[in-house]
Amino acid sequence: MRRLFVYFWIIILAGCCGKPGQIDRGAYLADSTVSSNSQDERIRFLVMHYTAADDQESLRLLTEGQVSAHYLVHSSPEINRGKPVARQLVAEEKRAWHAGESHWQGRNNINDTSVGIEIVNLGFREEAGGKTWYPFNEDQIELVALLARDIIHRYGISPANVVAHSDIAPLRKNDPGPRFPWRQLALRGIGAWPDRESVERHLAGRAHGEPAPVAKIQQALARYGYSIPENGLADDKTRRAISAFQMHFRPEDISGTPDAQTEAIAMALVEKYRS
Ligand SMILES: [Zn+2]
Known part of the structure; x- marks a missing residue:
């Protein structure tokens, strides 16, 4: 009687939990004892x-x-x-x-x-x-x-x-x-910021507000991550992307104007994080 009782529990436990690494999903088992090397986080x-x-x-x-x-x-x-x-x-x-x-x-x-x-x-x-x-x-x-x-x-x-x-x-x-x-x-180690020396080097003595080549800024922002036209024109889409960039990295002037300081900051960021 006692042995029967033990068998009973063995059967119950085996039925409920399966082998280690096997998850009972009701109608089937999922076995995760071997996992793949090829995986990364979904959150980027x-x-x-x-x-x-x-x-x-x-x-x-x-x-x-x-x-x-x-x-x-x-x-x-x-x-x-x-x-x-x-x-x-x-x-x-x-x-x-x-x-x-x-x-x-x-x-x-x-x-x-x-x-x-x-x-x-x-x-x-x-x-x-x-x-x-x-x-x-x-x-x-x-x-x-x-x-x-x-x-x-x-x-x-x-x-x-x-x-x-x-x-x-x-x-x-x-x-x-x-x-x-x-x-x-x-x-505090959260997010990106350009190094001051690198910005100065890319500014190369120009005044902050000096006009800068739109194509170069478009190319740098695209490389950094932005969706921006690469047509060399300061069109509406381009100016809005530049303004978003300025809100993040040069909040004193967010007009969307392609100027030398914006170009220098963009180049410094690409150099630091995307090269
Ligand atoms: Zn939002």
Whole structure:
């Protein structure tokens, strides 16, 4: 009787769990005891956004609307057990709908290959002198830095693949705007930033605002990752891509004008990250 009881348990356990490395999926087993060398992470990019809405509305839009992001950073993140709280709305292994039609480094539909962080910020207001952009809060940026560093580390995301929504969709998007502190984050090891000496070398004594050859800027931005025409013309698409680039790397002047400083920064970035 006792032996029967033992057999009973052996049969039950074998039926329920199979061999080690075999997962019971109901009607079949999946055996993962041998895995392939040829694999890498699906996640290659980290995309920063602002929500252009307040906390409550941002949460509503990102949970009830046709848009989403993996993370939402509130205007004043809650502190729990001494740690700031990031709201996770979508699991990282799922696609969030944050990038829309987008391009970077020859890839399209960046939703497929990215993690998206939405940051609560109202964006800008239109005034007589042009757009006035709202600043980010220090504690927001602190949490963005912690979150970004962790994601970058876990997926091995390269610095030039930490991007703004405006970088990957320059014809449609402005966010996270020129007040997003890319330089401050780069100093903490998050994202790309050009070396000052390299920029000076490429500037070669020219004044910052001096006109620069459009073709050279187009070529450098395309090589860096932007979707930009390569026709040598300062047309609307080109100027918008240049403006997106300036919002990221030269926020003092985001007019989209192809000038010498823009060219020098672009060349320095290509040299550092894409050669
Ligand atoms: Zn966005």
